[in-house]
Amino acid sequence: MKEHKQHNDGGPRKVVPIRMDAGFFFERAVSSLDRFHYDKALKYFGKAVEYEPENPVNHCNMAGILSEMGDYQGSNDILHLVLKEIDPLMTECYFYLANNYANMEQFEQAEEALITYLEEDASGQFMTEAEEMMELLHFELKRPAELRSIKSRQGMVEHERARTLLEEGKFTHAVQLLEEIVEKHEDFLAARNNLALAYYYLGRFAKAQTALDDVLDREPGNLHGLCNLVIFYQHLGREKELKELTAQLRTVVPFHQEHVFKLATTMGILGEHEAAYSHFKRLIKDMELNHDPCLFHYTAVAAYNTGRYKEARIQWNQVARLDPESKLSSFYLSRLDSLPETKGYLISYNYHLPFEEQFKRWETHSEDLPEGLTDDPLIRSSFLWALRNGDSRTKIQVLQAFGWIGDEEALESLRAFLLEPDEDIYLKEIALFVLRNLDVEEDLPLMNQGKIEQVNPMKVRSSLPEWDSQWQRVLDLALRSMSKRYELTEQHDLEILWIQFITKMDLNMPPISKAEVWSAALEYLTAKMHGRSISYEQAASRYGVSSPTVSKYVKLIDQTCGIDHKMKAILPSPFE
Incomplete structure (x- = not known):
């Protein structure tokens, strides 16, 4: 009889029981995923859910597999279940939902889910991917998302919005937003610096100085704060402090690109063009920045303002290469060809003609x-x-x-x-x-x-044999009243409307007993034609007449010239 072989440890073979739990099926699912066996992976994750139905991770894994398989709606159903019944705080589900909706080309829903993710997720795990998706949605929807905040970035979105308001000249709104930011985030020095600038632009110099003092008390070497302070000194005519701080800034050689740019622009504003040129030249050597036409323009301006005209030409040629649609470079290059006219006059650093x-x-x-x-x-x-x-x-x-x-x-x-x-x-x-x-x-x-x-410019150009002095009085009254409130083209269009009306009326033109009424009616119609907000009462008050009378004359001019009929083709009726 044959003897049973024994193992090396001398004991009999042992049977190891299989641990049938959520962990077991999770491992099987991952193994199947590694081999791209999505059906098996989905089955195993489903088993894991059966063992641990309250574990949101297993549900999300199932949602992820369904998404990979193209079943975006099935994936979304699971994600909504997680947020509604299992773990409402699992904010990454909103990012997964946004992905699915984008793949389904439901871009409005994708945007809504993505905004919710950014505004509620504190970890920022998918921050980079979310930013890329935001750009895609901006392209598809042809508008930026109305994102109020990014929770993982502690006021950064609000700060960017405040910066935009500053650039648009909406200083009061910028102040309100920046005050809220610094109240919530006391150490947000960039927001404090911009708050100081906003106060400064509003003429609230004491508050601007206090805000800057707050920045420099917290960080005495804060370069943005020092640059803002020296501009304040220049504006306020504090020559001693200006001279001392400018001399200090001349010796600064920043490391970070943002600081180099801030110092370069500040030195340009101060008229320290040599220092500005040096810093801008440093920046254009950086591979990450040498695609920005504005930077080459700033360098060209600094070169021009320091008499380096050949260098300025080189940099403006770079602007032409990087921004061929802009006429800025061609203008300045043409000026270089006629230097005797402009030599000795300094050029602004703004990227405008x-x-x-x-x-x-x-x-x-x-x-x-x-x-x-x-x-x-x-x-x-x-x-x-x-x-x-x-x-x-x-x-x-x-x-x-x-x-x-x-x-x-x-x-x-x-x-x-x-x-x-x-x-x-x-x-x-x-x-x-x-x-x-x-x-x-x-x-x-x-x-x-x-x-x-x-x-003859003084004679109204019309086909009429004569131009009555009372007709001219109506025109003069209207144009004098509108001169500071309306654009040149709008004033001109009022004149054309008046000529058209008189020409069409011909022999039926009523006598002008009160020129102000006609002027008010013409202004009302011109405003409506150009989409301006105006009422009969407003038009009447400007000329000291009654609104019912203005309404009467508006209707007469409209019936004669067909303004309302023409505008209805593209707009609702502009008349009250």
């Missing part, structure tokens, strides 16, 4: 001519350049600029514009309108469809 900067300044100068508009030859030449190379809107802005300036050079530019052979006749009519406002009375040559005709 000089005339664009002036237009932005106009938004805050409703009454007075912006300072420096008539002095700087670079700005003058930029207006002429824009009148030749700009789009229609830009050309209208330049024509209005010449109306603001009103000197002999501006008048000569307007006269020359009337003779441009390829220019739109509408823009020439705008130029004539500006000349009339400048009280130019002599006949001027105007090229229209290849032919020269003589026009």
Whole structure:
């Protein structure tokens, strides 16, 4: 008889029982996943759920497998179950839901789930992936998401929104938001720095100084705080402190890119162009930044302002390469070809053409001519350049600029514009309108469809044999009232409407007993045509007449010219 063989340990063979629990099936599921056996993995995860139905991880694993298999709705059903019945705090489920909805091309639902994830998840486990998905949804929905906060980033989203408000000039709203941020996050120094700037822009200098002191008390070497402080000193004329802090900043050589950029721009504002040039040159050597056309423009400006004209040309050529749609580089390169005109005049670091900067300044100068508009030859030449190379809107802005300036050079530019052979006749009519406002009375040559005709800016151009002085009074009253509240094109359109009405009425034109009523009606209609908010009461009060009478004349002009009918094709009726 054969003897039974024994194991090396001398004992009989032992039978090891299989541990049939959730852990066992979890391991089997993972093993199946490694071999891409999704059906088996789903089956094993399902078994794990049976053993531990209250464990949300097993449910999420099932949801993940279903998503991999393309069953996005089945996956979402499980994720909603987890959030509703098992673990409402498992916020990563919202990220998984967003993924599934995106794959189903249900982008609105994907955005909603992703926003919930970002606003409620404290760990930020999928932060990078969430940002990438946010960009995708922005592209698909053609709008940014209305994200209020990112919980894992402690006020960063609110801070970015505040920075945007500052850039848009909405300083009051920025202050409100930044005050909330620093109240919740006392050590958020970037928010404190921007709060100081917001106070400063609002003219609340004491509060701005206090906010900066808070920053520098917490971190005496905070470079952003020091840069903001030196700008304050410059604005307030505190020469001693300005000189001392500027000298201190000249010796600083920051390491971080953000600090180098802040210091470079600050030195440029201070007129320390040599230091600004040095810092900008450091930045463009960085491979991560050398695709930014703005940075090359700043470097070009610093080079120009320090007399390095060849270097400026090199950098503006880089701007042209990186931002071919922008006309900024071509303008400055053309100026380099006529250096004698502009040498000795410093260029702004803003990534705008000089005339664009002036237009932005106009938004805050409703009454007075912006300072420096008539002095700087670079700005003058930029207006002429824009009148030749700009789009229609830009050309209208330049024509209005010449109306603001009103000197002999501006008048000569307007006269020359009337003779441009390829220019739109509408823009020439705008130029004539500006000349009339400048009280130019002599006949001027105007090229229209290849032919020269003589026009007098003071005479309204119409097909009527005569132009009644009372008709002109209506026009003068309206334009005088609207001059500071309406754009040039809107004023011009009012004139065209009045001419059209009188021409259509012909012999039936009623006598003008009260010019103010007609002026109010014309302003009301012009405002409505341009989408402005206005009521009969508002129009009437501006001219000292009654609103029922204004309404009566509005209806007469509309019935004659068909304004309401024309606008209904694209908009609801603009009339009350």
